[in-house]
Amino acid sequence: MMNLPPAVKAYFDAANHQDHEALLACFTxxxxxxxxxxxxxxxxAIRAWKEESFAKYRPVQEPRSAKTDGAVVSVVTTVSGxxxxxxxxxxxxxxxxGDAVARLNITLA
Structure with missing residues (x-):
């Protein structure tokens, strides 16, 4: 995977492996x-969102590109499901x- 901050990399790893505990650890x-x-x-609320999302869509996310601007890391992913x-x-x-995600906004790229 590309060079992403640890919390962002951990988010995608946990999301793709349905590891809700590891995913929650990425967030404040x-x-x-x-x-x-x-x-x-x-x-x-984040746990409920991810559990429902996975059950409904079975998404797999593949990061394609990333850029960092201060505390904001923007990652374009291809999501299939x-x-x-x-x-x-x-x-x-x-x-x-710090080392955790305080906010995540997901939109169409």
Whole structure:
């Protein structure tokens, strides 16, 4: 995988292996995620979002490119799974706080 900050690399590794504990460890306790026009705040909400997303779509994410601008790491991924239009390119914008993700915004690339 490309050279990504540890928390971002760990997020993709954990997401692709359905390791919810490892995925949650990537986030600050009060982290926020925005995906598909929904907002999830805190680790419990993030866990529920990922568990539902995986059960519904079975997504596999492959990072294609990344750039860092201060605390923001933008990663374009190709996501394939059980959803209409698969595969699709998504932009994951991670805002880091120390060694953890404080905010993640996912949109079409």
């Amino acid at each position: 306790p009060d982290a926020e995620v925005e995906d598909e026009n929904n907002r999830y705040v805190g680790r419990a 059980n959803f209409p239009g698969s595969p699709v390119d998504l932009l994951h914008e991670f805002t880091l706080e």
